[in-house]
Amino acid sequence: MLAFSRLTSFLLFVLSLSFLTCAAPTPKSNELAIRGEGAGEAGVLVAACVDLRTKVVAHAEVxxxxxxxxxxxxxxxxxxxxxxxxxxxxxKVKGVKVDADVQAEIAAHLLVIVNAIVKICASIIAKFGLSVCLDIIATLQVALKLVIDNLEICIVGFVNVFVKLITDVQLKAIANVRLDAIVKLCVDIRVKLNLDVKVLGFLGLAL
Structure with missing residues (x-):
């Protein structure tokens, strides 16, 4: 009975991620104005991120x-x-100059990608158990963190923009599926930017 209750709770949690994905900021690619030197490279970054978002969301559903x-x-x-x-x-395009709108565009797409990965992790944990899935989750986390780190190298200050988009609910969801490196990154940036860190108590973390 306890196992059934836990499974039901986790399935409800997975369902909530669908709403989080839908509620994520909706980028308006057709309204972007990519200007100045490096405009072509910035456009490639955005287009490729849109493509990645589409693929990862589709993979999560499957x-x-x-x-x-x-x-x-x-x-x-x-x-x-x-x-x-x-x-x-x-x-390959590190150091490209993009305006604030483009940074926000990429960050919003990335947030949807993160939500989709959280959905993947939550769904497999519910079916197979956390201990069985830890290696799978770790593999996803390494690849996701590489994307985030490289975007910060490419666009200085990008991580700040990205973390500002993540709500407390989303951060808790990320923590629940043991994407610990992503949680640490978000917490560190929140502290650096003097953002609300009350969520740390719910995550069992301390400054």
Whole structure:
């Protein structure tokens, strides 16, 4: 009975992630004005991020339906590959100059990608258990963190913009699926920017 109750709670949590994805800031690509030197490279970054978002969201929907761990692992490998391809692209255009609107555009797309990855992690934890899924989650986290780190190298100050978009509810969801490196990054940036850190108590963290 306890196991059933836990499974029900986790499934409700996974469902809530769909609403988080829908509630994420909606980028308006057709309204962007990418200006100045490096405009072409910035446009490539945005377009590639849109493509990555589409792929990861689609993968999350499919993986959530899998009941076979081998199928999950194979699908996650594709997600990781997609993330690394984008991370490599980002690093090739490091130092590109983009305006605030473009930074916000990419950050909003990235937030949807993060929510989709959280959905993947939550769904597999609910089906297979946390201990079985830790390696899968770690693999996803490494690839996701690489994307974030490379975007910060490419666009100085990007991480600040990105973290500001993450709500307390989303941060708790990230923590619940053991994406610990992402949580630490968000907390560190919140502290640096003097943002609200009351959520630390709910996460069991201390400054």
């Amino acid at each position: 993986i959530a339906k899998f009941n076979d761990l081998a199928m999950v692992k194979a699908a996650v490998e594709v997600v990781v590959k997609d993330l690394k391809v984008y991370a490599d692209l980002v690093l």
